[in-house]
Amino acid sequence: MLRRILTAGAAVLVLAGCATSPGRTAASLNRHDPQYTSRDCRQARAAADRFSEETNGRRVIALAGNVVVPFAGTAAAAAMTGIRDDDRQALNRRVLAACVSDPLARKRVARR
Numbered sequence: 001m002l003r004r005i006l007t008a009g010a011a012v013l014v015l016a017g018c019a020t021s022p023g024r025t026a027a028s029l030n031r032h033d034p035q036y037t038s039r040d041c042r043q044a045r046a047a048a049d050r051f052s053e054e055t056n057g058r059r060v061i062a063l064a065g066n067v068v069v070p071f072a073g074t075a076a077a078a079a080m081t082g083i084r085d086d087d088r089q090a091l092n093r094r095v096l097a098a099c100v101s102d103p104l105a106r107k108r109v110a111r112r
Contacts, residue, residue, distance in 0.1 A: 022048035022091040029099050041099035048095050051088070 026048040035041055064073060 020088070020092060022051045022088060022095060025092045025095050026099075029095070033099065033101050035099050035101045038098065041095075044091075044095040044098040048091060051091055 026045045029036060029045075
């Protein structure tokens with residue numbers, strides 16, 4: 001039983017860090033894209049720069065919670081990370097939609 005709980009906890013922790021940071025998304029953009037200098041793209045990149053990962057707060061909650069009730073802090077930190085992933089993904093989509101001329105790469109798909 002304990003092995004299942006530990007395995008599930010490890011899987012949650014591994015999957016919790018799957019979303020790319022908006023700062024990395026903004027940094028990886030093509031600066032030669034015509035959309036890169038648009039007002040919407042500048043605003044989206046500024047929002048990505050302001051996005052806070054708040055990793056220290058999650059660590060404190062994880063450690064303090066684990067002291068009080070074993071694995072409770074880890075579960076709380078994983079839940080906070082899951083909630084933050086939704087915000088991270090939404091901001092990544094906003095940056096890509098505003099800064100990439102062809103976000104779905106429709107022009108590069110070969111027609112058969």
